Amino acid sequence: MPDRSELTRPISEHFRTVLGRLPTGVVVVAGGDREHPSGLVVGSFMSVSLEPPLVAVCVSRTSTSWPAIEAEGRFCANVLGEGQEELARRFARSGGDKFAGVGWSPAPATGSPLLDDVAAWIDCRIYQRYEAGDHWLVLGEVLELHGLAESGALVFHSGVIRPLS
Ligand SMILES: Cc1cc2nc3c(=O)[nH]c(=O)nc-3n(C[C@H](O)[C@H](O)[C@H](O)COP(=O)(O)O)c2cc1C
Numbered sequence: 663m664p665d666r667s668e669l670t671r672p673i674s675e676h677f678r679t680v681l682g683r684l685p686t687g688v689v690v691v692a693g694g695d696r697e698h699p700s701g702l703v704v705g706s707f708m709s710v711s712l713e714p715p716l717v718a719v720c721v722s723r724t725s726t727s728w729p730a731i732e733a734e735g736r737f738c739a740n741v742l743g744e745g746q747e748e749l750a751r752r753f754a755r756s757g758g759d760k761f762a763g764v765g766w767s768p769a770p771a772t773g774s775p776l777l778d779d780v781a782a783w784i785d786c787r788i789y790q791r792y793e794a795g796d797h798w799l800v801l802g803e804v805l806e807l808h809g810l811a812e813s814g815a816l817v818f819h820s821g822v823i824r825p826l827s
């Protein structure tokens with residue numbers, strides 16, 4: 663039975679709690695200036711189209727990292743794997759040098775940061791950006807991608823980042 667009080671409360675009060683029941687992946691979207699890269703954690707990453715190959719991500723308009731990423735027109739989506747919880751927490755904080763001490767190399771197509779030991783990476787150029795309330799809905803055109811079959815996944819569920827296994 664639904665909790666009747668949830669049905670009468672304003673949507674904004676329980677939006678996060680209810681949508682948090684949907685497990686998502688944990689992805690670091692990274693790009694920007696090659697000397698001073700930028701990145702943030704998102705759970706809103708998804709595949710969209712095969713022809714052309716497109717992915718989507720929703721980025722808050724309050725993101726301090728996104729403007730620098732968008733300015734370069736490219737990003738690498740780093741799918742975090744088991745054991746990378748600390749990396750997730752680091753990129754979920756605003757401000758500071760998030761890349762200090764983090765191992766990465768330039769992704770092959772765009773040169774965006776490809777973090778060491780991620781479960782998968784998707785190297786993209788920004789294809790379209792749409793207004794979506796307090797977020798941007800961003801489409802990326804996939805130029806290169808790779809995944810490690812043996813890597814375990816990290817998931818975000820009910821406000822907690824945890825390994826899938
Ligand atoms: C698991 C998880 C998923 C998140 N998903 C998103 C998301 O989809 N879009 C978004 O804009 N922020 C998302 N965030 C919040 C950002 O990571 C957070 O606001 C971060 O501080 C933004 O950093 P920035 O100001 O450097 O851009 C998520 C955070 C966590 C922990």
